[in-house]
Amino acid sequence: MDGVEKELIHLKDYQSVLYGIDEEKENGFPEASKSLLKQIQSADAFIISTAEHNSSLPVALKNALDWLSRMERNVFEDKPMLILSTSPGRRGGKTALSHLEMMMPRFGAKLIGSLSIPEFNQKVQSRIIVDKEIKEQLIKEIESLLTELK
Ligand SMILES: Cc1cc2nc3c(=O)[nH]c(=O)nc-3n(C[C@H](O)[C@H](O)[C@H](O)COP(=O)(O)O)c2cc1C
Numbered sequence: 001m002d003g004v005e006k007e008l009i010h011l012k013d014y015q016s017v018l019y020g021i022d023e024e025k026e027n028g029f030p031e032a033s034k035s036l037l038k039q040i041q042s043a044d045a046f047i048i049s050t051a052e053h054n055s056s057l058p059v060a061l062k063n064a065l066d067w068l069s070r071m072e073r074n075v076f077e078d079k080p081m082l083i084l085s086t087s088p089g090r091r092g093g094k095t096a097l098s099h100l101e102m103m104m105p106r107f108g109a110k111l112i113g114s115l116s117i118p119e120f121n122q123k124v125q126s127r128i129i130v131d132k133e134i135k136e137q138l139i140k141e142i143e144s145l146l147t148e149l150k
Contacts, residue, residue, distance in 0.1 A: 004146065009039060011060045018059075019066035033067035040068070040075060045145055046109070049084040050100060052093035057100065065107065074108035080148035081109040082141050085116045092118030112148055113141040 016030035017023055040046070051058050068075045083100045085093030094116045104111055115137055117123055123131035129138065 004149075007039075007043070009036075011036075011064050014039075014064060015060070016063060016067050019063055019070070024070060029071055030067065033064070033071065036064060037068055037071050037075070041077065043079070045079055045149055046076060046081040047084065047142070047145065048081060048100065048104075049086070050093060050096050052085060052087050052091075052096035055095045057096050065103065069107055076104070076107055076109040078108055078110050080112045080145055082112055082145045083114045084138075085114075086120045086124075087118070088120050090118050092116035092120075110148070112145050115141050 014032045014036040016033045017027075050061055053059070056062075065075075081104060083097060083104065085097035085100070087093040097114055097116050101111065101114055115134075117129075117134055117138075123129060123134050129135040
């Protein structure tokens with residue numbers, strides 16, 4: 001990804017109280033969610049990577065999306081997005097990934113591709129993808145995303 005400015009963010013740095021309509025009415029939008037929205041609006045494209053908890057999205061990601069969607073329906077402003085999932089098991093968080101595939105276009109994401117990485121602990125070591133096939137697939141997906149930016 002030479003010549004592309006990248007920023008890695010973790011949702012744990014943008015933690016907000018659990019979304020609820022009463023919470024929103026009483027206390028408004030959390031500062032962390034407002035700053036996450038600003039961060040998103042400053043980007044030209046997105047790679048979102050998720051784990052899977054009990055066959056669904058981790059609550060941190062669902063909660064972040066719930067708050068974002070209340071502040072701005074077109075959260076991702078029709079910008080391109082690649083979505084990834086992984087888990088220690090053989091399914092690689094595929095169910096969470098399919099949930100994201102359904103949800104993201106509703107929030108204005110232009111979905112370019114998706115990839116699930118199974119058996120994380122075997123295929124990724126010391127933050128490096130050691131599985132050749134997965135690495136090639138990921139590079140292909142990233143190239144498709146970058147083509148959208150030209
Ligand atoms: C409560 C809980 C439920 C999980 N459920 C699933 C699951 O349904 N499918 C799956 O592939 N992995 C599951 N995992 C493994 C997670 O996807 C993941 O590898 C692990 O939690 C690390 O990511 P985290 O830091 O976001 O929790 C689960 C983990 C936890 C703690």
